[in-house]
Amino acid sequence: QKEVEQNSGPLSVPEGAIASLNCTYSDRGSQSFFWYRQYSGKSPELIMFIYSNGDKEDGRFTAQLNKASQYVSLLIRDSQPSDSATYLCALNAGNNRKLIWGLGTSLAVNP
C-alpha cells in the first residue's frame, strides 16, 4: 500500500460545481496535512494545511481531516476553469519533517 493515495483522475466538473478531491494515508502517526495545486510546468503552490480533525475553510476551499479513517479531502466550491490543475496531497511524517506526497489528482473544470 502506498503511503499517500490519490485518485489520479482526471476529475471533470462543470464550472460552478463543487469539486471533491480525496486522499488516504497509511501512517497513523501523520501530524500535518497539506493540499497543493500545481499547474503544468509550474511549481506547486500551497492551498491550505490542516492539523486537526474536522473542517478548515479558506475562501472557496475547505479541507476536511478524519484521522480515525485516515483520509483528508479538499472541496472546491464554485469551481472555475482556472482551478484546472493537478492537486497534490502531502503529509508530514517522521522527525525530519519531510513531506510524503501523493501522485496527485488532475482536475478539469469545464466552462
Add this chain to the structure above:
Amino acid sequence: GAVVSQHPSWVICKSGTSVKIECRSLDFQATTMFWYRQFPKQSLMLMATSNEGSKATYEQGVEKDKFLINHASLTLSTLTVTSAHPEDSSFYICSARDMAGKGYTFGSGTRLTVV
C-alpha cells in the same frame, strides 16, 4: 507570506558541465530546505533534505556526489548538478520550511536541459 526565490528559471548546458541552482528564502529564515526533481507528467520526487550548517540527507538512489547540496546560511541553499548528462534534464524545485514550521513554500523551479 513566505517567498522562496529560485534561480535560474531555466538553463541549457552541455553534457559534462556543471550547473548550480540557487534557492533563497526572502522574508524568512529557512532551517530546512528540500530539493525535488520532477519529470514530465510525473509526481515530485524528493532528492534531498538540507539543514543549515550540516550535511544534506539524500534519498535512496540519489547520488550525493553528483547532486551537491550546500546550505551555508539560513536564507540560501544551492544544488549543483555535476557532470550533467541528458538524463539529468528535468524540473528541479526547492522548498523551504519556515522556522515556525507551519508551511512549506516552493521556489518557482528550474528547468534544466542537458544537450
